[in-house]
Amino acid sequence: MPSKKNKRKRPERPTIHPKNKYSDNPPDFSLLASLYPSLKPFVFYSRDGRPRIDWTDFNSTRELTRVLLLHDHGLNWWIPDGQLCPTVPNRSNYIHWIEDLLSSDIIPKNNNNGDIVRGFDVGTGANCIYPLLGASLLGWTFVGADVTDVAVEWAEKNVKCNQHISELIKIRKVTDCQGAISIEDSNCGKSVNCENKMDGNATVVEEAERLPSSSFDPPLDMNKKYSGPPLLLGVVRDGEKFDFCMCNPPFFETMEEAGLNPKTACGGTPEEMVCPGGEKAFITRIIEDSVVLKESFWWFTSMVGRKVNLKFLTSKLREVGVTIVKTTEFVQGQTCRWGLAWSFVPPVRKIISPLVQKNSLSFTLEGLQRQFSAFHVLQSIESFFCLGGASCKLNASSFVVDITASNDECKAILRDEAKHPNGAATCNPLEASHSSSYLHPSNNLSFCISVCSPPYLALIEQTLINLYMTALCSCQVFQQIPGTLLVKASLQHRDGPVPGVFSLIIQQLEKTLRCKFCREKATHN
Numbered sequence: 001m002p003s004k005k006n007k008r009k010r011p012e013r014p015t016i017h018p019k020n021k022y023s024d025n026p027p028d029f030s031l032l033a034s035l036y037p038s039l040k041p042f043v044f045y046s047r048d049g050r051p052r053i054d055w056t057d058f059n060s061t062r063e064l065t066r067v068l069l070l071h072d073h074g075l076n077w078w079i080p081d082g083q084l085c086p087t088v089p090n091r092s093n094y095i096h097w098i099e100d101l102l103s104s105d106i107i108p109k110n111n112n113n114g115d116i117v118r119g120f121d122v123g124t125g126a127n128c129i130y131p132l133l134g135a136s137l138l139g140w141t142f143v144g145a146d147v148t149d150v151a152v153e154w155a156e157k158n159v160k161c162n163q164h165i166s167e168l169i170k171i172r173k174v175t176d177c178q179g180a181i182s183i184e185d186s187n188c189g190k191s192v193n194c195e196n197k198m199d200g201n202a203t204v205v206e207e208a209e210r211l212p213s214s215s216f217d218p219p220l221d222m223n224k225k226y227s228g229p230p231l232l233l234g235v236v237r238d239g240e241k242f243d244f245c246m247c248n249p250p251f252f253e254t255m256e257e258a259g260l261n262p263k264t265a266c267g268g269t270p271e272e273m274v275c276p277g278g279e280k281a282f283i284t285r286i287i288e289d290s291v292v293l294k295e296s297f298w299w300f301t302s303m304v305g306r307k308v309n310l311k312f313l314t315s316k317l318r319e320v321g322v323t324i325v326k327t328t329e330f331v332q333g334q335t336c337r338w339g340l341a342w343s344f345v346p347p348v349r350k351i352i353s354p355l356v357q358k359n360s361l362s363f364t365l366e367g368l369q370r371q372f373s374a375f376h377v378l379q380s381i382e383s384f385f386c387l388g389g390a391s392c393k394l395n396a397s398s399f400v401v402d403i404t405a406s407n408d409e410c411k412a413i414l415r416d417e418a419k420h421p422n423g424a425a426t427c428n429p430l431e432a433s434h435s436s437s438y439l440h441p442s443n444n445l446s447f448c449i450s451v452c453s454p455p456y457l458a459l460i461e462q463t464l465i466n467l468y469m470t471a472l473c474s475c476q477v478f479q480q481i482p483g484t485l486l487v488k489a490s491l492q493h494r495d496g497p498v499p500g501v502f503s504l505i506i507q508q509l510e511k512t513l514r515c516k517f518c519r520e521k522a523t524h525n
């Protein structure tokens, strides 16, 4: 009988990116073991007949990674004993998240490198997993930087073993000799003796990167400041431009903190797992570097191991004035990691609500001069739209004007305010000067559609160009108290960018009517 504990259902959490190769097809250990005999010894069958992998055995997880990279990505790969062994499905999630960032319209697309995507991997490791996956899955180019000899040596080997993508990846050695920084791109040796184990394979479920017990314990930095070799600044060269950087940082401050996860054996040396100040200090340094290198990268990203650090780092990013921060969650079996991304590129502007959203608008005309009645106002509304070319139908008994205006007519209404007799031209000299500089530089029109900053006017222009459908709206006039009229406008079509244009037109109408009929300012309802 299943225990109570087993019965308890966990809330469903997304575990894998939809573009991930393994999202619909988790690795089939049994099939892989039959295809790759070297994996066979590591696959066993549980009582229910399901094939399993011993996650607590480093050799088993490494062989599985090797086989998955070979079988699913056509990559030859190996790492020496004890080096951090990546899990392929989980590492692929980070790559696909970056892919999403690059294709999103949060910030404009980067055209610096043409169609070539350039990534920078901070701490690529002996496994060189991100450049290998990014290049083979998406054709991206990479600089993979690392500080240890073993990482650089094996990253190079892993690149050289894969001729089809080797041109896309450069490994860069980071050194820091007593403060004097020197950085050299390694010229991957021509003949590399890759272990090409063409058999064996397996699956990956969870990953808690950790280190087998070790006496190494770097001194705890009480100030939590990163004091190690350079990360970006000093490594990225003058004039280099990248679409993104990525990083799976050393998460921990001490090996004790890294601890041992009894459920997995993914290896990891102290150099890979630990740094003074832990990930918080490491990523803080990347953030500081990013301020200086804001022109060199379109997106900066990093993996974060602890939620509490994610909060700290997010507020740090706000302090340094980034324009955008994005986070995501990577669920790795029982373990959660977070993705943190930021940029200094100004975001694409969106039309500001409520201007865009309202389909029904109203305003009051107060302080109406005695000689004017509701009918006069109605006639003025009609002529306001007719002068822009719109067709209008005035119903004097119900005090309604129905208006139909095409895209061009909407443009004309917004632009050709000069045609309106007694229009707002005379109301606001400040607006007049804005108008002449932004809207009609050539024909000396003397006022604008609203008091907007230039970028916002550019958006109006864009909206108008996108306005393909005919706008239908009606305006109704109600007498409130003597000397006060309520003008109500409702838009019949609710789709697309029409509401934004509609509200701009109604704003303009209000101004025109106010100038013509009122002694005092009108107020919005």
Ligand SMILES: C[S@@+](CC[C@H](N)C(=O)[O-])C[C@H]1O[C@@H](n2cnc3c(N)ncnc32)[C@H](O)[C@@H]1O
Binding pocket: 084, 085, 086, 122, 123, 124, 125, 126, 127, 128, 129, 130, 145, 146, 147, 148, 151, 174, 228, 229, 230, 231, 248, 249, 250, 251, 271, 272, 273
């Ligand atoms: C957690 S491992 C990540 C390895 C690999 N990217 C992965 O995801 O499996 C962190 C890596 O950062 C490297 N590293 C530490 N300090 C560095 C620095 N200042 N510059 C470049 N790499 C560094 C370590 O040597 C190690 O390979």
